[in-house]
Amino acid sequence: MTVISQILYHSKQNPHKAALITDCGLTITYKELILNISKYAFYLDSRGIVTGDNVVLSATKEVEFVFLYFAIHLLGARAVIVDPESNKQRLNYIIDQTKPSLVFGFGINEMNFISYNQIIVTEIISDIERLVLSIKNTSICDILFTTGTTGNPKGVNLTQSNIMHAVININTYIGTNENDIEALVLPICHSFGLGRLRCVLAQGATLIMLGSFANLKLFFDCLQKYQVTGLGMVPSMWNYIYKFSGKRITQYSSRIRYIEIGSAAMDLNSKKILSDLFPNVRICMHYGLSEASRSAFMEFHEDVLHLDSIGKPAPNVEIEFFSESGEKLPIGFEGELCVKGEHVMCSYFDEVDNINTYYGNYFRTGDWGLKDNEGYCYLVGRKKELINVGGKKVSPVEIEECINKMDEVIDNICIGIQDVNGILGEVVKTFVKKKSGSMLDSLQIKSFVRNNLETYKTPSFVEFVDKLPITKSGKKQRLLLH
Known part of the structure; x- marks a missing residue:
């Protein structure tokens, strides 16, 4: 099972259901989504893209990005996801590392750079179902580069199995279902936002791709117009919303079922304010990395006595703490947080980065902390930053x-x-x-x-x-x- 096989399934079960809605009101049904993925796959095939090729995508919240992203998967190629606002140095570094066959979305006048508005699609690729079924779970489909907070950016290789298991773990914990309508205000160039895209579409729900959360009028109009039931946000987004609109968002709390928060730490006071404003909403905060998406979760109402923790391991995930010599530590002892699960990346892009990356089957996160006797995990900082x-x-x-x-x-x-x-x-x-x-x-x-x-x-x-x-x-x- 892959994310695209789930999209194909929903295109047959609910062909006329909205899969994507843009901030300008364009609606793409599941039938139209799979059709466009097929067209873009034909386009890529005509440009010579084959299994194993790297294709750089500027991750903008445009439908063309989504079509291309899954079309690349369909052909067995690899989507190299890049922030559209990357500086020239970072972009050149990623291109130099991955040697892509094509680069999409940056509008730079070079031979293999193609703007999204330059793409013209007409024909569909033949026998899409056969192609979907032929996708190998072990094949690398995504390459994400870390933000470089602890050195040079590292390319993270994710397989079809990695991203599908992450989807299963996340949806199992949060409870997203086919009836949900989620507003995506996160950038999709990072693991969090891209993960929400996969989770919603794999579940057969509807995703509204909003531009910037800074436009609060557009944000609140979206909540009202589309009867939004789910949100994903980083702590800085919530701080911005609360600072400039106060408790206004609570008028939609009766319809919102879940909020996912992550990517950065959130102070205790903000957690308590959120809990008070949304007493009946499932507020889930995750801990994760590009290498191991959403490895731990906590829910503000369920884990009220442990709001200063990162929660417990996500479904199907194991977390242990290891000493600097690689020994698994008992409860209560501080060590390096290490993660085990099918969602963990298969490798780094550069072989040099794979040295000392694991303790056995446990991925070393570089974060330092401990586990208490109830199973809650606590962080004290990054090992390199202590x-x-x-x-x-x-x-x-x-x-x-x-x-x-x-x-x-x-x-x-x-x-x-x-x-x-x-x-x-x-x-x-x-x-x-x-x-x-x-x-x-x-x-x-x-x-x-x-x-x-x-x-x-x-x-x-x-x-x-x-x-x-x-x-x-x-x-x-x-x-x-x-």
Whole structure:
């Protein structure tokens, strides 16, 4: 079973049901979706695309992207998913790594670069059912590049089996069904948004592809017009919606069945506000990576006593914590979070990146934490980002959350730097973005942290900045700072 085989199934069972709706009102039924996938597959075939070829796609929320994405799968080729706003350096890096046969969606005037509006499709590929049935579960179909928060971006190879098992795990936990209508405000160039696309279509539900969540009028009009039952968002999106519209969204709470949140950490206060505003909505927050999509889940109402955790392993997933020497640790001992499951990537694109990637069958995430005796998993930070102050492991997240409680602070990022005195090994440095006109100084920040956390967690250095390196999905790029 593959995602595209599920789409084919729904095109027969409910051919006239809406599969996709764009923000300009264009509706694509399941029958039209499979027909267009067939047409785009014929187009790719006519351009010489064969099994194993890499095809770069600018992941915009246009129907052409969806058609091409599944057409590439149909031919046994590989979709290299790229952020449409990638800078030239990143785009060139990905192209140099993957050596694609074709590049779609960037509008750059080069021989193998094709804009979506340049594609002309006419004929359909013959015997689509045979092609769907011939797709191998073990074949690589997607290549996603990490955001590079811990070094150069890594290409993540995902097979048909990987993405289908992720769909099964996610839909099992969240409960998305064929009657749902989901508004997609997430970018689809990353694992979260692309995963929502797959989950909804594999289930035979309807996906509304909205442009930017920043257009709140369009967002609320969509909730009203289409009777939306499901949402996916990163914490920064929720903060934006709540900041500029307050409790307005709750007028739709009686129809919304589920909200999925992920890609970045969310503070406890925001979790509690969401829970209070949506008392009868299933609010699911995931933990995952491009390499292992949605490996853990928590539900705000069910796990109210463990809101500071990342929840428990997702369905069909195992999570264990390992020591630095690769030994599985008992309950309560801190170690590296490692994941096992059919959803875990088959490999990295570059063979060099596959060195020391696993402990046995467990993928090493690079995140540091522990599991309690109830099975809940807790994070203390990324292994590479933990600050070693005099032999004590300090989580930058804990200090950042503390500093962010100060009224005049917008956000901050903490890192470890070398102790120039040669005593502690590392000390804490924080980069702080404060509110316009604020007179906040470094001494006040140090005093606040010292009064709320252990003394050794107090920043030795404070630098005020106008901008912090944070990805669009809300991940802090600590390793870019020094």
